[in-house]
Amino acid sequence: MSEPIIEMHDLTRRFGSACAVDAITMSIQPGEVFALLGRNGAGKTTVIKMLATLIEPSSGQAKVGGFDVVGQAAMVRRIIGYVPQALSADGDLTGYENLNVFAKLYDIPRAEREARIHDALAFMNLSEVSRHLVKTYSGGMIRRLEIAQSTLHRPRVLFLDEPTVGLDPVARISVWEQLEKLQAQFGSAILLTTHYLEEAERLCDRVAIMNRGKITAIGTPVQLSAAVGPGASFEEAFEHYTQDETGTRGAYDETSQTRDVIHRLG
Ligand SMILES: Nc1ncnc2c1ncn2[C@@H]1O[C@H](COP(=O)(O)OP(=O)(O)OP(=O)(O)O)[C@@H](O)[C@H]1O
Numbered sequence: 001m002s003e004p005i006i007e008m009h010d011l012t013r014r015f016g017s018a019c020a021v022d023a024i025t026m027s028i029q030p031g032e033v034f035a036l037l038g039r040n041g042a043g044k045t046t047v048i049k050m051l052a053t054l055i056e057p058s059s060g061q062a063k064v065g066g067f068d069v070v071g072q073a074a075m076v077r078r079i080i081g082y083v084p085q086a087l088s089a090d091g092d093l094t095g096y097e098n099l100n101v102f103a104k105l106y107d108i109p110r111a112e113r114e115a116r117i118h119d120a121l122a123f124m125n126l127s128e129v130s131r132h133l134v135k136t137y138s139g140g141m142i143r144r145l146e147i148a149q150s151t152l153h154r155p156r157v158l159f160l161d162e163p164t165v166g167l168d169p170v171a172r173i174s175v176w177e178q179l180e181k182l183q184a185q186f187g188s189a190i191l192l193t194t195h196y197l198e199e200a201e202r203l204c205d206r207v208a209i210m211n212r213g214k215i216t217a218i219g220t221p222v223q224l225s226a227a228v229g230p231g232a233s234f235e236e237a238f239e240h241y242t243q244d245e246t247g248t249r250g251a252y253d254e255t256s257q258t259r260d261v262i263h264r265l266g
């Protein structure tokens with residue numbers, strides 16, 4: 001196996017007395033598409049923000065592309081792209097102008113800027129609306145624009161925090177297709193978060209399920225389902241690995257009981 005592109009070792013982040021991310025150790029390979037899954041507040045965004053050098057760990061270490069996220073943050077920033085959870089493109093600029101801001105930010109040489117921006121717009125199916133103000137775009141178009149701007153510099157690692165939140169099913173599939181194309185063309189590693197389990201199943205090589213700041217399962221969606229029980233769906237695996245340790249009965253147990261009943265009746 002090659003050197004991991006992302007490594008976390010006992011990575012921890014506290015906010016006051018609360019531990020948002022609790023001693024996570026795992027690694028992601030170059031070119032891998034990887035999802036962090038978990039309920040609201042599980043710690044997914046906090047992991048991504050630490051890896052993207054936006055907040056510092058309370059303890060533990062993380063490296064991206066071999067660079068330490070604290071000691072070598074500037075080097076990390078050079079090789080990553082980041083799309084935050086909330087929509088971030090500027091509505092009062094056109095699509096083209098938004099991309100131009102990022103082309104300058106990423107130091108793309110002036111002579112190459114225009115061609116690179118046009119390529120990115122075409123790649124994300126936005127050429128026709130490139131001169132329109134972003135405030136006239138749909139949510140799906142804005143998300144595709146943000147992915148375009150975060151990948152203008154061809155990052156080796158792309159962080160996407162809920163890339164398809166709030167999108168209708170058609171727009172969501174269009175974002176998936178662009179991400180698949182992007183990954184095939186540039187081979188970037190992609191670390192994303194999502195609440196759509198079918199998105200993780202379709203796009204990702206591996207997933208990690210987080211619960212209260214800890215990783216409770218890691219592997220391919222098929223492996224996680226199989227580990228929970230014969231014939232378990234990925235939804236059932238998710239329920240299982242996000243249950244409270246206090247023993248509240250998860251939906252998986254109920255579903256499997258229902259299945260037993262159906263089985264007996266059938
Ligand atoms: N800046 C902050 N100050 C205080 N607490 C914070 C801060 N950021 C996050 N938290 C807390 O840390 C925990 C993890 O939050 P985080 O945003 O990482 O969760 P998440 O898994 O991304 O959730 P969601 O699915 O809702 O986006 C939560 O309890 C949250 O309230």
Ligand SMILES: [Mg+2]
Nearest residue numbers: 044045046085
């Ligand atoms: Mg989040």
